[in-house]
Amino acid sequence: xxxxxxxxxxxxxxxxxxxxxxxxxxxxxxxxxxxxxxxxxxxxxxxxxxxxxxxxxxxxxxxxxxxxxxxxxxxxxxxxxxxxxxxxxxxxxxxxxxxxxxxxxxxxxxxxxxxxxxxxxxxxxxxxxxxxxxxxxxxxxxxxxxxxxxxxxxxxxxxxxxxxxxxxxxxxxxxxxxxxxxxxxxxxxxxxxxxxxxxxxxxxxxxxxxxxxxxxxxxxxxxxxxxxxxxxxxxxxxxxxxxxxxxxxxxxxxxxxxxxxxxxxxxxxxxxxxxxxxxxxxxxxxxxxxx
Numbered sequence: 001x002x003x004x005x006x007x008x009x010x011x012x013x014x015x016x017x018x019x020x021x022x023x024x025x026x027x028x029x030x031x032x033x034x035x036x037x038x039x040x041x042x043x044x045x046x047x048x049x050x051x052x053x054x055x056x057x058x059x060x061x062x063x064x065x066x067x068x069x070x071x072x073x074x075x076x077x078x079x080x081x082x083x084x085x086x087x088x089x090x091x092x093x094x095x096x097x098x099x100x101x102x103x104x105x106x107x108x109x110x111x112x113x114x115x116x117x118x119x120x121x122x123x124x125x126x127x128x129x130x131x132x133x134x135x136x137x138x139x140x141x142x143x144x145x146x147x148x149x150x151x152x153x154x155x156x157x158x159x160x161x162x163x164x165x166x167x168x169x170x171x172x173x174x175x176x177x178x179x180x181x182x183x184x185x186x187x188x189x190x191x192x193x194x195x196x197x198x199x200x201x202x203x204x205x206x207x208x209x210x211x212x213x214x215x216x217x218x219x220x221x222x223x224x225x226x227x228x229x230x231x232x233x234x235x236x237x238x239x240x241x242x243x244x245x246x247x248x249x250x251x252x253x254x255x256x257x258x259x260x261x262x263x264x265x266x267x268x269x270x271x272x273x274x275x276x277x278x279x280x281x282x283x284x285x286x287x288x289x290x291x
Contacts, residue, residue, distance in 0.1 A: 061133045062103040068136065069094050069112075075135065082140040083177045084121045090138070093119055104134035112138070121168050143168070145175060147205055148183045149194055153222055153234070157183065165199035182209040183222040192228040204247045208233075211253075212240070215260040232276065238267050241288070243280035252282070259285065 068076035072087055079087045093115045100107055109127040116125045116138070124141040143162035150157045158170045160181065182205060186194040209220045216235055224232035233240040245253050256279045263285060267277055273290035 058103075062105075062131060063101065064099050064104060064107065064134045064136065066099060068099060069097055076133070077135065078137045080137065080139055082122075082142065084142050084145075084172055084175060085119055085140065089119060090116055090122075090140070104129050104131055109136070112136075116140070120166060121162070121172055123162075123164070145179045145181050147202055148175075148181050149186055150183060150222070151187060152185055152226075153224075161197070161202050165202055167195060167197075182206060182220060185222055185224040185226050187226055189226075192225065194225075200247060204250065207250070208245065208253070211257055212260075215257045216264060217261075218264075237264060238274055239276040241276045241278045241280060256282070 064076050065074070068074050069091070071077075072079075072091055079090050082090060094112050097111055097115065107129070109129070113125045113127060116122055121142050122140055123143045126139040126141070128137040128139065129135075130137065143164060143166055145160045145168075146163045147161040148157035149159045149161070156174055158173060160168050160173070160175070162168065184194070184205060186192070188195060205223065205225075209223060212220055212233055212235070218235045218237060221234040221236065224234070228246075229244045231242045231245040233242060242253060242256070259279070263277065267274060267287065270287070275288040275290040278286035278288055
């Protein structure tokens with residue numbers, strides 16, 4: 001190979017290396033531009049997402065209106081499952097609570113719940129929060145009435161005991177729902193003040209009513225505890241006189257009541273006005289006629 005050919009080959013190689021170097025520089029430059037574009041695009045996306053999150057969080061649809069707890073017809077407030085306590089009383093309990101200017105999911109409802117739980121007939125409260133639009137759903141769980149208290153048989157009940165032993169006053173009477181209850185006639189006397197009755201006493205009264213209904217096959221209209229040592233029970237067909245009844249002698253009373261299935265048909269056959277059926281004695285009974 002001649003010197004001239006060698007020179008041509010070297011010159012060709014130099015040109016090829018120059019082209020390769022130039023192409024590599026272009027590729028590196030393009031890669032830097034793509035990398036820079038990606039960084040800028042990523043930064044713009046982050047800024048855009050932050051901007052979007054900021055506006056989403058501060059949207060009015062996520063916030064409760066300031067008057068949400070001040071009126072019953074507010075679309076942002078719903079009170080449900082309250083059968084004894086009127087909705088306006090629940091609203092009055094939470095009316096003064098200030099609502100934070102935050103998204104609905106950031107608002108704490110502890111103060112609302114504790115204020116509602118101060119209402120005596122209410123046993124528990126569940127508060128649900130909804131988005132778009134922001135609103136509260138207050139679900140009430142009320143104590144179940146068990147024993148109604150009245151001063152006499154001609155007067156409507158003035159108070160009631162719940163199943164968990166809570167005494168509720170006349171403020172929530174009369175009951176708007178027909179619960180299965182026992183009506184008891186009682187006074188606030190020194191000897192037996194119904195306001196001091198404990199849970200065992202209330203359980204005893206319910207058990208007594210159920211026992212009488214079981215053996216008589218009639219509903220108990222009322223139990224007269226106005227004289228603790230001389231208790232009367234009014235059935236539809238007759239008035240029963242039980243005498244002294246309490247938790248101690250409940251078994252003796254139950255034995256007397258077992259006579260009712262055989263006694264009541266006889267009483268109903270009598271064509272006379274009966275004042276009461278006397279069950280105070282163990283082995284005998286008396287029918288007191290109305291003079």
